[in-house]
């Protein structure tokens with residue numbers, strides 16, 4: 267039960283975006299992929315998800331090479347990407363293939379989980395950004411994926427909503443033992459959520475450091491230990507951004 | 511004083527204030543009908559005073575009477591019926607073909623390379639230029655008329671279907687792919703609903719062109735239909751018949767468009783649009 271990335275490289279029109287990325291996850295681990303803009307975080311996540319298949323190297327799911335989208339994977343994008351013509355509940359049940367009542371029942375359960383009970387019949391245009399992102403989270407969870415891929419899922423949200431949704435992710439993680447791969451450029455978010463951080467650096471992006479966050483949960487956002495980690499990461503990353 | 515004038519020119523201010531002020535709210539339709547009604551009265555008055563020559567521009571009441579007489583002797587329904595039949599058939603054929611071809615061209619890059627140049631070439635022919643050829647091929651009966659209308663309807667619908675499909679948000683398609691949807695399911699569950707707004711816009715402008723072409727088709731030779739009434743009015747020196755026919759065209763055009771608009775707002779209620787405020 268693990269996700270393994272082996273020597274993954276990806277080239278766009280003769281320009282390398284990522285080079286030789288390798289790491290593996292344990293079941294139920296939360297891994298953060300941290301790096302400055304343009305270092306290939308999204309590229310890596312798209313390769314893992316199978317949305318992009320034109321990469322070299324292997325992605326292994328539970329020990330088998332997997333080069334296509336797989337139902338064991340769920341993806342939460344940076345934008346909610348809801349279907350505007352579907353009601354909230356139909357958006358959540360979009361990926362389900364059950365009978366209608368079952369779909370509605372499941373979708374309703376997950377909407378409840380993200381705190382949107384009562385908004386089932388709304389349409390995306392009636393939702394705030396944070397609500398829409400919560401619907402997207404419910405949509406990704408409803409198929410019970412074993413692995414969740416998140417690409418800067420909260421970066422467009424205000425600080426309060428962001429913290430709430432981070433806690434929501436932790437709740438989900440606790441309840442379902444999901445293995446989570448979280449791309450972010452928010453160091454505090456990464457430190458609050460992750461067991462391990464993979465720091466990407468350079469262009470093409472390569473793994474610069476793997477960092478275990480040795481802090482028991484529940485973590486305090488203001489803890490001194492996390493602040494020390496932050497200091498370390500900042501130092502690490504500043505090497506990559508030349509002062510102009 | 512200058513400041514006051516300025517603030518009144520700001521439309522936002524009116525929008526914000528409107529709800530809590532209980533000033534008499536005039537329905538926009540009423541404001542909009544003031545001028546036409548005024549003009550009708552002036553027209554009627556001038557006609558009665560013999561200022562306007564009645565053999566060129568008869569009074570509104572005369573025109574209304576003409577319509578009523580046509581309705582009373584039953585011939586009106588035949589004319590309206592045949593015109594509606596032609597436009598309905600032409601519209602159905604034209605938009606059906608456009609939907610089919612537009613979908614294929616929109617979905618398959620190869621089909622676009624194959625079909626699009628020739629379609630663009632045909633599009634640059636003014637559609638009325640087909641008239642003589644269609645008459646030669648299909649005679650002056652229904653077939654040539656319906657074909658002409660279908661040709662007119664085809665292009666706006668086709669263009670809108672293609673552009674609708676091409677502009678479907680790639681991000682939404684990725685969501686579908688993430689759930690392992692097949693190509694057919696992607697079309698059915700994402701691409702079609704996402705391009706529906708554009709298709710409906712195409713249908714409405716296609717219908718508008720359809721009305722234009724039904725007039726052309728009936729002018730070129732018909733024994734019945736509203737367009738025939740235009741010709742009849744010209745040949746018998748009866749301007750009231752011509753204007754009556756024009757009025758009927760306007761009313762029918764508006765009615766059919768209203769039907770499509772209703773369909774549009776019913777099926778696109780999910781859109782986040784300016785119009786709905």
Ligand SMILES: Nc1ncnc2c1ncn2[C@@H]1O[C@H](COP(=O)(O)OP(=O)(O)OP(=O)(O)O)[C@@H](O)[C@H]1O
Pocket residue numbers: 278279282283301302303304305306307308309310451469
């Ligand atoms: N479709 C594409 N075509 C060409 N180059 C691309 C494409 N997508 C990404 N790139 C390039 O690949 C590199 C990595 O991009 P990527 O989107 O993975 O960065 P990122 O780490 O996710 O950045 P951000 O934090 O800004 O989202 C960038 O240099 C970018 O220019």
Ligand SMILES: [Mg+2]
Pocket residue numbers: 307308309
């Ligand atoms: Mg990115």
